[in-house]
Amino acid sequence: MLLDDRLSKELEKLKRENLYRARTVRQGKQGALIRIGECEYLNFSSNDYLGLASHPLVIQAFKAGLDTYGVGSGGSALITGNTQIHQKLEEKLAERTKRSKVLLFNSGFTANVGIIDALVGRGDHLLLDRLSHASLIDGARLAGAKLLRYRHVDMDHLDQLTEKKQAKTWVVTESLFSMDGDQAPLQQIADLCDRRSAHCYVDDAHGFGVYGENGAGCVNAAGLSQQEVPVLIATFGKAVGVGGAFVAGSEVLVETLIQKARTSIYTTAMPPAQAAAILQSLELIEKEAWRREKLFERIAQFRKGACDRQIPLADNAHGPIQPIILKDSEKVMNVSNALLNKGIKVSAIRPPTVPRGTARLRITITAAHKKEHVDKLLSALSDILNHV
Ligand SMILES: Cc1ncc(COP(=O)(O)O)c(C=O)c1O
Structure with a gap:
């Protein structure tokens, strides 16, 4: 079998299992708002926790x-x-x-x-x-x-x-x-x-x-x-x-x-x-110690808002990485795509990055987020999670 034929079969299998990964192509700078293609998204997917990547x-x-x-x-x-x-x-x-x-x-x-x-x-x-x-x-x-x-x-x-x-x-x-x-x-x-x-x-x-x-x-x-x-x-x-x-x-x-x-x-x-x-x-x-203070204010806002809306958070995650474990890869992809349709970018993390049965949204909060950004994320999550 030709190499490409063999690899294509493997890729098809990943697609069937909702484990296929695709790169997004961002334009412009990293920040609370990012541009992908023609659209601007609220970005809850970066590790730029203090908002310094474009300082x-x-x-x-x-x-x-x-x-x-x-x-x-x-x-x-x-x-x-x-x-x-x-x-x-x-x-x-x-x-x-x-x-x-x-x-x-x-x-x-x-x-x-x-x-x-x-x-x-x-x-x-x-x-x-x-x-x-x-x-x-x-x-x-x-x-x-x-x-x-x-x-x-x-x-x-x-x-x-x-x-x-x-x-x-x-x-x-x-x-x-x-x-x-x-x-x-x-x-x-x-x-x-x-x-x-x-x-x-x-x-x-x-x-x-x-x-x-x-x-x-x-x-x-x-x-x-x-x-x-x-x-x-x-x-x-x-x-x-x-x-x-x-x-x-x-x-x-x-x-x-x-x-x-x-x-x-x-x-x-x-x-x-x-x-x-x-x-x-x-x-x-x-x-600029205020960056860390602001980050932790936003994290507290997110966790309290999620708790009020009964969004299932990880008990011990008190830092910038806030996973929502939905277990099933298909469900995670659906929620991530629904968020994207509302103008919010949140990563869908699936096996093998995480163990089987623990697929999740990986939300990252940063000091660059404004209060209203976090509010928008919370209301979108609450809407979408109630309908999947
Ligand atoms: C715990 C841990 N170690 C190491 C790395 C790799 O770091 P870098 O992105 O600088 O290669 C990462 C990044 O994904 C990580 O999460």
Whole structure:
């Protein structure tokens, strides 16, 4: 059978099962309102939690970075791609996260894959929350670790699994879960790691910028030291509004990753102008605390309004990610399309991104939303959910 014939059959199957994914083509800037084709939509689908992706000062910093450094970095960080501005960004991040040293990556996905592959030995035990991001799973697979999945935020299950350990053990978790919006009990996980001599690895992709002192993230908010969480990663593609990622930890950790993380060594370094934009965004996160306050006001407005209208929310999701679990992929697609018809963009999340039977709307609230935007979403949801 020809390759295209085989692939077409697979695609048809995905369509029949309502699991086919299509990209939307946005025009113009990211924001509370976005343009797709001829229409403008109220956007409840972005991870730009603080409304910084189109901030004039971040754009200006990017442009100034282009004038100073040119467009591309021109090489990997170990050759000539690493610049003064990358170094300045790493220093700023180390200071903000209260870690000794930082190393930049081009994305959160490549950070997780490269770091886990570099640190975790073949045959080490890697314990991962069942609802963890694909990049953490892929990192564990690439490293050849024995991957053990514990039930979502279930500390008893994690405890049982670490009790039997015979090998070097790693506990890896997201801080704020990307599809469920709830938080991992970081202090308990760190305590357990201490008790069981396991190494704690936290992916703070969705917490960085939103929680903690000056947006330093969930690990900072929980007051966890470098010793308690020796490997901390976060991304710049969510609340920071740009793109890229970093790992923060001890000097020895970062030096090891400089030597061994293949997704850092064998890739062109982040464009310097991007690092300049990230630095500007970090400054805004520090100076404009009102963005985080506004975000949490909107979240509270959404949760109260949903509760008043009996819209089923996740009990433990108190941050910017608000899932509505409808279970069935067809139903989720229908609701997402009905919202689109009312001028509102909300993502339909289906397997394999989430486990079978847990298809959901993934609503993201941002500081760029106005009160009336959230009101409009609530009344549309309430209308549509009463008729499906
Ligand atoms: C928990 C988590 N880790 C890592 C990533 C990947 O980050 P990036 O978009 O920077 O590749 C994501 C983004 O989807 C995520 O949700």
